[in-house]
Amino acid sequence: MSVIDQKRQDALQALQEENQRLKKINVALIERVEAGSAVNAAPYAAFEHSAALAEQVRERTEALSVAMAELRQTNQALKQANLSRSKFLAAVSHDLLQPLNAARLFTGALLDQVTEGDLELLAHSIHRSLQDVDSLLGTLVDMSRLDAGVIKPDISVFRLSDLLDNLATEFHQISEAEQRQFSYCSSSVVVSTDLVLLARILRNFLTNAVRYTPVGGRILLGSRRRGASVEIQVLDTGVGIAEDQLERIFEEFQRIKPEPGLQDRGLGLGLAIVDKIAGMLAHPVRVNSIAGRGSLFSVCLPLAEPDALPSLPSHQQGTDQQVIQGSRVWVLDNDPAICTAMYSLLTGWGCEVRTALRVTELQHCFASEPEGPALLIADYHLDGEESGLEAVKRLQSQYGSQAAVLMITANHTNVLRQHVRGLGYRMLNKPVKPLKLKVTLAHLLRQALTPGQG
Known part of the structure; x- marks a missing residue:
């Protein structure tokens, strides 16, 4: 709900309360007039006062009706806006993601077939460009879906390594292509959360680590147990963040100014998405950073008992x-x-x-x-x-x-x-x-x- 809508709701509630109060006063005074027991034995004066109060009630009732009509119009406008947003998301999902999906698959096939020379460099350039488009488009769609309230957590129990191993493989390749050093410490713990939403949080952390770490810098993905929870950490030796900017980085369209030689290809929405998802899951997010030396981003989530794991296949031979x-x-x-x-x-x-x-x-x-x-x-x-x-x-x-x-x-x-x-x-x-x-x-x-x- 917007600030304007909240103010209208507050004003409407205040009018309703005042209207009820005046009605009670009016009824009480009329009863006293009819009983002939007004103050100073002046029933006519009390009656006049009651009539004035009745007029105030009428005026407040009219104001209340106007406010309710405006609120209905606002609600209708909000419904139309949500409908338009839903149509936009549907169009994006089908009309834009379909050709992008084909392009990503074609590029994947091309990268598997070329291993040297200018053609390999060209293939990697295309791959990185498509990754940027994928990231930007995905970020916009995610933010729209979060604002529309269509994303709901789907909690499951799984081994943390099932997620982290895949992310490590993915970002090891990305870091290598961007000439960054990537390290990973696996974890055998079992957790309870939404796997897809947690992956989005961590992928945003890792993408920023690659984006804001200079060539030759180091990135680490790991975790630490914290009592009944586990804290997943992403550390880097990047440009870092000034202390007075730490709170602002989770606001929409806030971006760290990159150092010379680093390209900022983001929209400044990644950490805003992290903040929304983490709030939805009730997973605390922490950031520590020193300007010029690097950053640590982490998210904390509850552990689960291994007995809660679903039955998993035991046949795991071969790559x-x-x-x-x-x-x-x-x-x-x-x-x-x-x-x-x-x-x-x-x-x-x-x-x-x-x-x-x-x-x-x-x-x-x-x-x-x-x-x-x-x-x-x-x-x-x-x-x-x-x-x-x-x-x-x-x-x-x-x-x-x-x-x-x-x-x-x-x-x-x-x-x-x-x-x-x-x-x-x-x-x-x-x-x-x-x-x-x-x-x-x-x-x-x-x-x-x-x-x-x-």
């Missing part, structure tokens, strides 16, 4: 690449660019890949390959009224397919995520990061290879 190599993967997406990009990326990893724009094409594939795929990747939004989930269900029931399923979507709602999880599938949001895709595919294939695991 991700070894698990993926030679696996049969089918892709269903109504965007030809996505199909082409997925084919290039997955075949580069050694997968046997089939792509289809329509579910009928995959139905024909079962005629020649009745065993079906080991893994099925489907886009949630397909042509027509059928969703990716409905298409997968039809394929599995019709052909008895037991393939692992990965759903790709621009829909970030917890309702869909929980629904997909309840079906035993996994879900990734667009734009899909190639490294995250590879880790997820390996995880799903390991599950499929483990007896008794779905």
Whole structure:
């Protein structure tokens, strides 16, 4: 609620209270007049006073009606604004994230194939530019969704290493490309929180550490136990933050001025998003910094008992690449660019890949390959009224397919995520990061290879 709306609400409440008070006084005086017991035996004077009070009540009632009408107009305007915001988010999710998703996949395939020379430098430049676009667009969408109140925590119990190991792999590559030194200390603790939202907090910390650390500087991702909690820390030897700026950095559009040679490619919204998410999860955020020497950003979250962990697959042999190599993967997406990009990326990893724009094409594939795929990747939004989930269900029931399923979507709602999880599938949001895709595919294939695991 805006400041103006709050003032209107306060004024409305004050008018209502005064109106009730005047009505009580008016009733009391009229009763005294009728009983003939007014002060100084002057019933007419009391009656005149009562009439004046009645006029005040009428005036206050009219003012109250005007205030209520204005409040209704404000509420209607807010509803329209929220509707417009929802339409904007839907348009961003589909119209902008779709081509960006294809571009990220194409770049991932290109980086896997070029290893030297000017072409490699060009590929890395394209990759970094797309990362910047992805980060900026994702930041704007996240802030809009947080302001609209559409993000709700989805609490689960998991090993902290499941998240930190993936982040470490991702930012080791990013730091290496940016000529920074990256170190990581793993953790075996079990925590209880929203994995996706916690990842956003830590990814913002790590992105800022890379952004504001000069070439050759050091970045460390680690954690410390604090009683019944664990504090996840990101340390860097970057430019640091002046003491009088520490509180302001969590405000929207506040950015640290980079030193010469450092590019500030952010919007100044990353830490504002961190502040909102941390408040939503009730996870305290801490920052210590010395200008010119570096910074420490951390978030503290509750530990959970290992017994609370869901049943996990025990078959963990081989690297991700070894698990993926030679696996049969089918892709269903109504965007030809996505199909082409997925084919290039997955075949580069050694997968046997089939792509289809329509579910009928995959139905024909079962005629020649009745065993079906080991893994099925489907886009949630397909042509027509059928969703990716409905298409997968039809394929599995019709052909008895037991393939692992990965759903790709621009829909970030917890309702869909929980629904997909309840079906035993996994879900990734667009734009899909190639490294995250590879880790997820390996995880799903390991599950499929483990007896008794779905």
